[in-house]
Amino acid sequence: GAVVSQHPSRVICKSGTSVKIECRSLDFQATTMFWYRQFPKQSLMLMATSNEGSKATYEQGVEKDKFLINHASLTLSTLTVTSAHPEDSSFYICSARSNTQYFGPGTRLTVL
Amino acid sequence: AQKITQTQPGMFVQEKEAVTLDCTYDTSDPSYGLFWYKQPSSGEMIFLIYQGSYDQQNATEGRYSLNFQKARKSANLVISASQLGDSAMYFCAMREEPSSFGNEKLTFGTGTRLTIIP
Numbered sequence: 724g725a726v727v728s729q730h731p732s733r734v735i736c737k738s739g740t741s742v743k744i745e746c747r748s749l750d751f752q753a754t755t756m757f758w759y760r761q762f763p764k765q766s767l768m769l770m771a772t773s774n775e776g777s778k779a780t781y782e783q784g785v786e787k788d789k790f791l792i793n794h795a796s797l798t799l800s801t802l803t804v805t806s807a808h809p810e811d812s813s814f815y816i817c818s819a820r821s822n823t824q825y826f827g828p829g830t831r832l833t834v835l
Numbered sequence: 836a837q838k839i840t841q842t843q844p845g846m847f848v849q850e851k852e853a854v855t856l857d858c859t860y861d862t863s864d865p866s867y868g869l870f871w872y873k874q875p876s877s878g879e880m881i882f883l884i885y886q887g888s889y890d891q892q893n894a895t896e897g898r899y900s901l902n903f904q905k906a907r908k909s910a911n912l913v914i915s916a917s918q919l920g921d922s923a924m925y926f927c928a929m930r931e932e933p934s935s936f937g938n939e940k941l942t943f944g945t946g947t948r949l950t951i952i953p
Contacts, residue, residue: 765945766943767926769941772940814878816880818880818941823870823882823885824870824882824939824941825882826879828878828879829878829880
């Protein structure tokens with residue numbers, strides 16, 4: 724099946740710093756990628772839809788200035804958590820669609 | 836109202852037995868897709884099976900089958916001959932009619948934690 728990678732897999736940062744997470748589709752081109760957030764023992768919640776070459780579409784309640792999304796190419800989307808705070812600590816998962824929607828392995832962000 | 840409902844937060848099943856994970860959904864779109872994903876403790880989301888709203892037959896993938904009852908708006912996952920490696924969180928998800936190709940988002944249920952007992 725299609726492969727989606729994420730980097731880094733785990734990051735610990737200090738409060739106030741910014742963290743960039745990369746999502747790559749390794750063997751297919753994805754004009755659209757999705758970013759989800761998952762809090763412990765909860766379901767995945769869609770944060771935004773990342774569109775190649777255009778602005779991302781954010782879900783209600785998600786701050787676009789805090790979660791910057793850049794979909795610069797057909798195989799790469801990045802999520803930058805700006806001025807991260809402890810409440811941003813979560814598991815962030817991206818997905819991209821080939822014949823179905825494939826998920827990356829996730830990035831666990833811990834903000835101290 | 837919840838679009839995807841999984842009423843079983845946790846299940847314990849004896850190894851080699853079959854297990855059914857419940858999922859009901861709510862949509863007014865005539866065209867939609869239903870997915871099941873497995874999430875082991877590592878966190879990755881593993882695609883298991885897909886059912887389209889217009890598919891006449893229930894989807895099957897190896898030991899996984901989807902009991903699709905459209906009138907009841909249910910899409911239960913059946914795992915036959917369960918194995919220890921099946922222990923994980925299982926999420927049901929729905930994709931409603933996309934506005935454009937590729938621009939389709941999934942709505943997830945709250946998940947069921949399945950534990951297989953040796």
